[in-house]
Amino acid sequence: MVSTIAILSAAGLSLFLVWTLLRPGLPQIGSLEDWEAKRHEVDLAVLRILIDPGEERYLRSLFSPPEYRRMMRRRLTLALNSLDLIGENAAMLMKLGQLAKAGANPALAQEADELSHGALRLRVNLMLVEPYLRVKWLFPGWTLSVPAFEMPYEELLSYLNRLRQQQRWELSQALRAG
Protein backbone atom coordinates (compact mmCIF):
# COMPACT_ATOMS: atom_id res chain seq x y z
CA MET A 1 0.00 0.00 0.00
CA VAL A 2 2.86 2.37 0.87
CA SER A 3 4.56 1.73 -2.48
CA THR A 4 1.25 2.30 -4.31
CA ILE A 5 0.76 5.65 -2.58
CA ALA A 6 4.39 6.61 -3.34
CA ILE A 7 4.04 5.62 -7.01
CA LEU A 8 0.71 7.39 -7.51
CA SER A 9 2.10 10.50 -5.76
CA ALA A 10 5.19 10.49 -8.01
CA ALA A 11 2.99 10.12 -11.10
CA GLY A 12 0.70 12.94 -9.90
CA LEU A 13 3.70 15.17 -9.18
CA SER A 14 5.13 14.44 -12.62
CA LEU A 15 1.84 15.41 -14.31
CA PHE A 16 1.59 18.56 -12.22
CA LEU A 17 5.15 19.55 -13.15
CA VAL A 18 4.41 18.98 -16.84
CA TRP A 19 1.42 21.27 -16.45
CA THR A 20 3.60 23.95 -14.82
CA LEU A 21 6.10 23.54 -17.66
CA LEU A 22 3.52 23.90 -20.42
CA ARG A 23 1.21 26.57 -19.02
CA PRO A 24 1.91 30.05 -20.39
CA GLY A 25 3.62 31.30 -17.24
CA LEU A 26 6.26 33.59 -18.70
CA PRO A 27 5.43 36.41 -21.12
CA GLN A 28 6.13 35.58 -24.77
CA ILE A 29 9.19 37.49 -25.92
CA GLY A 30 10.54 37.56 -29.44
CA SER A 31 12.19 40.95 -29.74
CA LEU A 32 13.65 43.76 -27.69
CA GLU A 33 10.40 45.66 -28.11
CA ASP A 34 8.70 42.79 -26.28
CA TRP A 35 11.28 43.07 -23.51
CA GLU A 36 10.61 46.79 -23.18
CA ALA A 37 6.87 46.20 -23.04
CA LYS A 38 6.86 43.18 -20.76
CA ARG A 39 9.74 43.62 -18.34
CA HIS A 40 8.80 44.30 -14.76
CA GLU A 41 9.84 47.35 -12.82
CA VAL A 42 11.17 46.20 -9.48
CA ASP A 43 11.97 48.69 -6.75
CA LEU A 44 15.06 47.12 -5.25
CA ALA A 45 15.23 49.66 -2.42
CA VAL A 46 11.80 48.56 -1.27
CA LEU A 47 12.75 44.90 -1.65
CA ARG A 48 15.90 45.41 0.39
CA ILE A 49 13.90 47.07 3.19
CA LEU A 50 11.35 44.26 3.12
CA ILE A 51 14.00 41.61 3.88
CA ASP A 52 16.31 43.73 6.01
CA PRO A 53 17.05 42.05 9.40
CA GLY A 54 17.42 45.50 11.04
CA GLU A 55 13.88 46.39 9.98
CA GLU A 56 12.72 43.06 11.38
CA ARG A 57 14.31 43.77 14.75
CA TYR A 58 12.73 47.23 14.80
CA LEU A 59 9.28 45.82 14.02
CA ARG A 60 9.70 43.12 16.64
CA SER A 61 10.38 45.75 19.29
CA LEU A 62 7.44 47.85 18.12
CA PHE A 63 4.60 45.32 17.84
CA SER A 64 3.11 42.55 19.91
CA PRO A 65 4.03 38.99 18.69
CA PRO A 66 0.72 38.39 16.82
CA GLU A 67 0.90 41.81 15.16
CA TYR A 68 4.57 41.26 14.33
CA ARG A 69 3.81 37.92 12.69
CA ARG A 70 0.98 39.46 10.66
CA MET A 71 3.17 42.37 9.60
CA MET A 72 6.08 40.08 8.67
CA ARG A 73 3.86 37.85 6.55
CA ARG A 74 2.60 40.87 4.61
CA ARG A 75 6.17 42.08 4.05
CA LEU A 76 7.39 38.64 3.01
CA THR A 77 4.49 38.23 0.58
CA LEU A 78 5.50 41.51 -1.05
CA ALA A 79 9.16 40.43 -1.10
CA LEU A 80 8.27 37.10 -2.72
CA ASN A 81 6.19 38.88 -5.34
CA SER A 82 9.17 41.10 -6.14
CA LEU A 83 11.45 38.07 -6.42
CA ASP A 84 8.98 36.47 -8.81
CA LEU A 85 9.15 39.56 -10.99
CA ILE A 86 12.95 39.57 -10.89
CA GLY A 87 12.90 35.88 -11.81
CA GLU A 88 10.64 36.60 -14.78
CA ASN A 89 12.93 39.42 -15.89
CA ALA A 90 15.90 37.06 -15.69
CA ALA A 91 14.05 34.42 -17.70
CA MET A 92 13.15 36.99 -20.37
CA LEU A 93 16.79 38.09 -20.52
CA MET A 94 17.80 34.48 -21.03
CA LYS A 95 15.45 34.37 -23.98
CA LEU A 96 16.97 37.60 -25.33
CA GLY A 97 20.38 35.99 -24.95
CA GLN A 98 19.19 33.05 -27.04
CA LEU A 99 17.85 35.37 -29.73
CA ALA A 100 21.06 37.41 -29.81
CA LYS A 101 23.08 34.21 -30.08
CA ALA A 102 21.06 33.13 -33.08
CA GLY A 103 22.49 36.04 -35.09
CA ALA A 104 25.65 35.94 -37.16
CA ASN A 105 27.68 38.30 -34.96
CA PRO A 106 30.25 36.28 -32.93
CA ALA A 107 31.00 39.12 -30.49
CA LEU A 108 27.31 39.56 -29.82
CA ALA A 109 26.94 35.79 -29.41
CA GLN A 110 29.65 35.79 -26.76
CA GLU A 111 27.97 38.63 -24.89
CA ALA A 112 24.68 36.79 -25.19
CA ASP A 113 26.32 33.76 -23.60
CA GLU A 114 27.43 35.90 -20.69
CA LEU A 115 23.95 37.37 -20.38
CA SER A 116 22.35 33.92 -20.32
CA HIS A 117 24.91 32.70 -17.86
CA GLY A 118 24.31 35.66 -15.55
CA ALA A 119 20.55 35.18 -15.76
CA LEU A 120 20.89 31.51 -14.90
CA ARG A 121 23.10 32.30 -11.93
CA LEU A 122 20.46 34.72 -10.72
CA ARG A 123 17.79 32.04 -11.06
CA VAL A 124 19.98 29.65 -9.05
CA ASN A 125 20.26 32.27 -6.32
CA LEU A 126 16.51 32.81 -6.41
CA MET A 127 16.10 29.06 -5.92
CA LEU A 128 18.00 29.45 -2.67
CA VAL A 129 16.39 32.68 -1.46
CA GLU A 130 12.74 31.93 -2.23
CA PRO A 131 12.44 28.76 -0.13
CA TYR A 132 14.14 30.60 2.73
CA LEU A 133 11.54 33.39 2.54
CA ARG A 134 8.70 30.88 2.31
CA VAL A 135 9.92 29.14 5.46
CA LYS A 136 10.27 32.55 7.06
CA TRP A 137 6.65 33.30 6.06
CA LEU A 138 5.60 30.18 7.96
CA PHE A 139 7.79 31.00 10.97
CA PRO A 140 8.16 34.80 11.06
CA GLY A 141 10.10 34.68 14.35
CA TRP A 142 13.00 32.84 12.70
CA THR A 143 16.17 34.99 12.81
CA LEU A 144 18.57 33.64 10.16
CA SER A 145 19.88 36.22 7.65
CA VAL A 146 19.02 36.26 3.95
CA PRO A 147 21.85 35.31 1.59
CA ALA A 148 23.04 38.12 -0.69
CA PHE A 149 21.48 37.74 -4.11
CA GLU A 150 21.89 41.21 -5.53
CA MET A 151 25.41 40.70 -6.92
CA PRO A 152 24.48 38.31 -9.75
CA TYR A 153 21.54 40.53 -10.61
CA GLU A 154 23.88 43.50 -10.83
CA GLU A 155 26.23 41.49 -13.04
CA LEU A 156 23.30 40.48 -15.19
CA LEU A 157 22.28 44.07 -15.75
CA SER A 158 25.83 45.09 -16.56
CA TYR A 159 25.99 42.28 -19.13
CA LEU A 160 22.92 43.71 -20.80
CA ASN A 161 24.44 47.20 -20.83
CA ARG A 162 27.65 45.85 -22.37
CA LEU A 163 25.56 44.05 -24.95
CA ARG A 164 23.81 47.28 -25.82
CA GLN A 165 27.07 49.26 -25.95
CA GLN A 166 28.55 46.68 -28.33
CA GLN A 167 25.55 47.05 -30.62
CA ARG A 168 25.78 50.84 -30.54
CA TRP A 169 29.49 50.74 -31.32
CA GLU A 170 28.90 48.44 -34.27
CA LEU A 171 26.07 50.65 -35.51
CA SER A 172 28.24 53.77 -35.29
CA GLN A 173 31.08 51.97 -37.12
CA ALA A 174 28.66 50.91 -39.84
CA LEU A 175 27.32 54.49 -40.15
CA ARG A 176 30.86 55.90 -40.40
CA ALA A 177 31.73 53.37 -43.05
CA GLY A 178 28.70 54.60 -44.97
Added chain:
Amino acid sequence: MSLSQLAPSVLWFVPLVLQVVIAVVMACRGLIRVFPVFFIYTVLVASRDAILLLFPNSENRAYSYVFWWGDAIAILLSLGVVVEILQHLFRPYASLRIVFAAVWILAAIAAICVLTVLALKSPKGVANVFESIILVERTARVLQVCLLIFLISLMSRLGLVWQHYSVGIAAGFGVYAALDLVLLELRAHLHSIADATFVVLGSAAYNLAAITWAFYFLKPRAESPIQSLPSNDLAKWNDALREQVKKWYRR
Protein backbone atom coordinates in the same frame (compact mmCIF):
# COMPACT_ATOMS: atom_id res chain seq x y z
CA MET B 1 -16.24 -1.70 -37.80
CA SER B 2 -17.37 -0.77 -34.28
CA LEU B 3 -15.79 1.95 -32.16
CA SER B 4 -14.25 -0.61 -29.82
CA GLN B 5 -12.48 -2.22 -32.79
CA LEU B 6 -11.55 1.09 -34.41
CA ALA B 7 -10.09 2.76 -31.30
CA PRO B 8 -7.07 0.41 -30.86
CA SER B 9 -6.20 0.73 -34.57
CA VAL B 10 -6.36 4.53 -34.44
CA LEU B 11 -4.32 4.58 -31.23
CA TRP B 12 -1.77 2.35 -32.95
CA PHE B 13 -1.49 4.32 -36.22
CA VAL B 14 -1.51 7.93 -34.92
CA PRO B 15 1.82 7.79 -33.01
CA LEU B 16 3.38 5.66 -35.76
CA VAL B 17 2.63 8.33 -38.37
CA LEU B 18 3.54 11.21 -36.04
CA GLN B 19 6.87 9.67 -35.11
CA VAL B 20 7.84 9.07 -38.72
CA VAL B 21 7.05 12.74 -39.44
CA ILE B 22 9.00 13.87 -36.33
CA ALA B 23 12.03 11.81 -37.43
CA VAL B 24 11.91 13.37 -40.90
CA VAL B 25 11.58 16.90 -39.44
CA MET B 26 14.50 16.23 -37.08
CA ALA B 27 16.63 15.09 -40.00
CA CYS B 28 15.67 18.13 -42.09
CA ARG B 29 16.35 20.62 -39.28
CA GLY B 30 19.68 19.07 -38.31
CA LEU B 31 18.37 18.04 -34.89
CA ILE B 32 19.78 14.51 -35.02
CA ARG B 33 23.12 15.80 -33.74
CA VAL B 34 21.38 17.79 -31.00
CA PHE B 35 19.10 15.00 -29.71
CA PRO B 36 20.62 11.74 -31.03
CA VAL B 37 19.10 9.50 -28.33
CA PHE B 38 15.61 10.93 -28.82
CA PHE B 39 15.99 10.45 -32.58
CA ILE B 40 17.02 6.80 -32.12
CA TYR B 41 14.10 6.33 -29.72
CA THR B 42 11.66 7.83 -32.24
CA VAL B 43 12.96 5.71 -35.11
CA LEU B 44 13.08 2.55 -33.00
CA VAL B 45 9.51 2.82 -31.68
CA ALA B 46 8.12 3.71 -35.11
CA SER B 47 10.06 0.82 -36.73
CA ARG B 48 8.92 -1.65 -34.08
CA ASP B 49 5.28 -0.63 -34.54
CA ALA B 50 5.62 -0.87 -38.32
CA ILE B 51 7.19 -4.36 -38.05
CA LEU B 52 4.43 -5.51 -35.70
CA LEU B 53 1.86 -4.55 -38.33
CA LEU B 54 3.33 -7.26 -40.57
CA PHE B 55 2.33 -10.01 -38.16
CA PRO B 56 -1.13 -11.45 -38.82
CA ASN B 57 -1.90 -11.94 -35.12
CA SER B 58 -0.46 -11.06 -31.74
CA GLU B 59 -0.39 -14.70 -30.55
CA ASN B 60 2.73 -15.28 -32.67
CA ARG B 61 5.95 -15.98 -30.71
CA ALA B 62 7.99 -13.68 -32.97
CA TYR B 63 5.44 -10.91 -32.35
CA SER B 64 6.04 -11.24 -28.60
CA TYR B 65 9.81 -11.11 -29.06
CA VAL B 66 9.66 -7.98 -31.21
CA PHE B 67 7.14 -6.31 -28.90
CA TRP B 68 8.83 -6.99 -25.56
CA TRP B 69 12.45 -6.58 -26.68
CA GLY B 70 11.43 -3.37 -28.44
CA ASP B 71 9.71 -2.24 -25.26
CA ALA B 72 12.77 -2.97 -23.12
CA ILE B 73 15.09 -1.06 -25.47
CA ALA B 74 12.57 1.80 -25.70
CA ILE B 75 12.48 2.13 -21.91
CA LEU B 76 16.29 2.20 -21.71
CA LEU B 77 16.42 4.80 -24.47
CA SER B 78 13.74 6.91 -22.78
CA LEU B 79 15.93 6.97 -19.67
CA GLY B 80 18.81 8.04 -21.90
CA VAL B 81 16.69 10.84 -23.38
CA VAL B 82 16.23 12.39 -19.91
CA VAL B 83 20.01 12.45 -19.43
CA GLU B 84 20.42 13.84 -22.94
CA ILE B 85 18.04 16.75 -22.25
CA LEU B 86 19.82 17.56 -19.01
CA GLN B 87 23.19 17.64 -20.78
CA HIS B 88 21.73 19.72 -23.59
CA LEU B 89 20.25 22.28 -21.18
CA PHE B 90 23.36 22.83 -19.11
CA ARG B 91 26.04 22.49 -21.77
CA PRO B 92 26.35 26.29 -22.16
CA TYR B 93 26.78 26.85 -18.42
CA ALA B 94 30.14 25.27 -17.68
CA SER B 95 30.50 26.64 -14.15
CA LEU B 96 27.12 25.25 -13.11
CA ARG B 97 27.74 21.77 -14.43
CA ILE B 98 29.48 20.61 -11.25
CA VAL B 99 26.54 21.79 -9.13
CA PHE B 100 24.01 20.05 -11.35
CA ALA B 101 26.13 16.92 -11.54
CA ALA B 102 26.05 16.78 -7.74
CA VAL B 103 22.27 17.28 -7.65
CA TRP B 104 21.91 14.71 -10.43
CA ILE B 105 23.88 12.11 -8.44
CA LEU B 106 21.73 12.81 -5.36
CA ALA B 107 18.57 12.40 -7.44
CA ALA B 108 19.88 9.11 -8.85
CA ILE B 109 20.68 7.83 -5.34
CA ALA B 110 17.17 8.81 -4.19
CA ALA B 111 15.67 7.02 -7.20
CA ILE B 112 17.73 3.88 -6.51
CA CYS B 113 16.49 3.92 -2.88
CA VAL B 114 12.90 4.13 -4.14
CA LEU B 115 13.56 1.25 -6.56
CA THR B 116 15.03 -0.89 -3.81
CA VAL B 117 11.97 -0.31 -1.62
CA LEU B 118 9.72 -1.16 -4.57
CA ALA B 119 11.66 -4.34 -5.32
CA LEU B 120 11.31 -5.46 -1.71
CA LYS B 121 7.61 -4.59 -1.62
CA SER B 122 6.73 -6.24 -4.95
CA PRO B 123 4.47 -9.30 -4.80
CA LYS B 124 6.42 -12.58 -4.80
CA GLY B 125 5.70 -15.59 -7.01
CA VAL B 126 3.95 -13.81 -9.85
CA ALA B 127 1.56 -15.88 -11.92
CA ASN B 128 3.09 -15.60 -15.41
CA VAL B 129 5.75 -14.02 -17.57
CA PHE B 130 3.45 -11.14 -18.54
CA GLU B 131 3.06 -10.17 -14.87
CA SER B 132 6.85 -10.31 -14.34
CA ILE B 133 7.50 -8.12 -17.35
CA ILE B 134 4.92 -5.61 -16.14
CA LEU B 135 6.56 -5.46 -12.73
CA VAL B 136 10.00 -4.84 -14.27
CA GLU B 137 8.51 -2.18 -16.54
CA ARG B 138 6.85 -0.57 -13.55
CA THR B 139 10.20 -0.36 -11.76
CA ALA B 140 11.86 1.22 -14.80
CA ARG B 141 9.00 3.71 -15.12
CA VAL B 142 9.43 4.71 -11.47
CA LEU B 143 13.07 5.52 -12.20
CA GLN B 144 12.06 7.48 -15.29
CA VAL B 145 9.39 9.45 -13.43
CA CYS B 146 11.89 10.29 -10.65
CA LEU B 147 14.39 11.56 -13.20
CA LEU B 148 11.69 13.53 -15.03
CA ILE B 149 10.46 15.12 -11.81
CA PHE B 150 14.01 16.28 -11.15
CA LEU B 151 14.54 17.48 -14.71
CA ILE B 152 11.23 19.34 -15.08
CA SER B 153 11.59 20.96 -11.63
CA LEU B 154 14.99 22.28 -12.65
CA MET B 155 13.71 23.54 -16.00
CA SER B 156 10.82 25.38 -14.35
CA ARG B 157 12.80 26.82 -11.46
CA LEU B 158 15.70 27.98 -13.63
CA GLY B 159 13.48 29.54 -16.28
CA LEU B 160 14.74 27.22 -19.02
CA VAL B 161 11.25 26.94 -20.49
CA TRP B 162 12.41 28.79 -23.60
CA GLN B 163 14.34 25.71 -24.71
CA HIS B 164 11.74 24.81 -27.28
CA TYR B 165 12.49 21.19 -28.16
CA SER B 166 13.75 20.18 -24.71
CA VAL B 167 10.47 21.32 -23.16
CA GLY B 168 8.46 19.32 -25.69
CA ILE B 169 10.50 16.14 -25.21
CA ALA B 170 10.43 16.39 -21.41
CA ALA B 171 6.69 17.17 -21.34
CA GLY B 172 5.86 14.25 -23.66
CA PHE B 173 7.85 11.78 -21.60
CA GLY B 174 6.51 13.30 -18.37
CA VAL B 175 2.89 12.69 -19.43
CA TYR B 176 3.52 9.22 -20.82
CA ALA B 177 5.73 7.95 -18.00
CA ALA B 178 3.32 9.23 -15.31
CA LEU B 179 0.18 7.81 -16.94
CA ASP B 180 1.88 4.52 -17.80
CA LEU B 181 3.11 4.22 -14.24
CA VAL B 182 -0.42 4.72 -12.90
CA LEU B 183 -1.71 2.06 -15.32
CA LEU B 184 1.07 -0.37 -14.41
CA GLU B 185 0.30 0.12 -10.75
CA LEU B 186 -3.42 -0.43 -11.32
CA ARG B 187 -2.75 -3.51 -13.44
CA ALA B 188 0.25 -5.19 -11.83
CA HIS B 189 -0.13 -4.35 -8.19
CA LEU B 190 -3.79 -3.60 -7.57
CA HIS B 191 -5.20 -5.84 -10.34
CA SER B 192 -8.04 -3.37 -10.77
CA ILE B 193 -8.10 -3.16 -14.59
CA ALA B 194 -8.37 -5.83 -17.28
CA ASP B 195 -5.54 -6.55 -19.75
CA ALA B 196 -7.52 -5.18 -22.71
CA THR B 197 -8.28 -1.91 -20.90
CA PHE B 198 -4.66 -1.67 -19.81
CA VAL B 199 -3.42 -1.99 -23.40
CA VAL B 200 -5.91 0.59 -24.79
CA LEU B 201 -5.25 3.15 -22.03
CA GLY B 202 -1.49 2.64 -22.38
CA SER B 203 -1.77 3.37 -26.11
CA ALA B 204 -3.86 6.46 -25.37
CA ALA B 205 -1.17 7.73 -22.97
CA TYR B 206 1.49 7.18 -25.64
CA ASN B 207 -0.67 9.04 -28.16
CA LEU B 208 -0.70 12.05 -25.81
CA ALA B 209 3.10 11.96 -25.68
CA ALA B 210 3.43 11.63 -29.47
CA ILE B 211 1.01 14.56 -29.99
CA THR B 212 3.04 16.68 -27.53
CA TRP B 213 6.30 15.90 -29.37
CA ALA B 214 4.66 16.54 -32.74
CA PHE B 215 3.35 19.89 -31.53
CA TYR B 216 6.82 21.03 -30.52
CA PHE B 217 8.71 19.58 -33.49
CA LEU B 218 6.26 20.45 -36.24
CA LYS B 219 5.35 23.95 -35.05
CA PRO B 220 7.07 26.53 -37.30
CA ARG B 221 9.67 28.63 -35.50
CA ALA B 222 9.02 32.27 -36.37
CA GLU B 223 11.69 33.78 -34.15
CA SER B 224 14.29 36.07 -35.64
CA PRO B 225 17.63 37.04 -34.08
CA ILE B 226 17.97 40.38 -32.30
CA GLN B 227 19.52 43.01 -34.56
CA SER B 228 19.52 46.06 -32.30
CA LEU B 229 19.10 46.96 -28.66
CA PRO B 230 16.75 49.70 -27.47
CA SER B 231 17.48 52.29 -24.79
CA ASN B 232 16.22 51.51 -21.30
CA ASP B 233 16.64 52.58 -17.69
CA LEU B 234 18.63 49.54 -16.61
CA ALA B 235 21.64 51.69 -15.73
CA LYS B 236 19.63 53.38 -12.97
CA TRP B 237 18.53 49.99 -11.80
CA ASN B 238 22.11 48.82 -11.85
CA ASP B 239 23.25 51.80 -9.75
CA ALA B 240 20.52 51.19 -7.19
CA LEU B 241 21.58 47.56 -6.94
CA ARG B 242 25.26 48.38 -6.52
CA GLU B 243 24.36 50.65 -3.66
CA GLN B 244 22.38 47.88 -1.98
CA VAL B 245 25.19 45.35 -2.46
CA LYS B 246 27.68 47.72 -0.81
CA LYS B 247 25.33 48.20 2.14
CA TRP B 248 24.87 44.46 2.43
CA TYR B 249 28.58 43.66 2.55
CA ARG B 250 29.32 46.55 4.97
CA ARG B 251 26.76 45.16 7.37
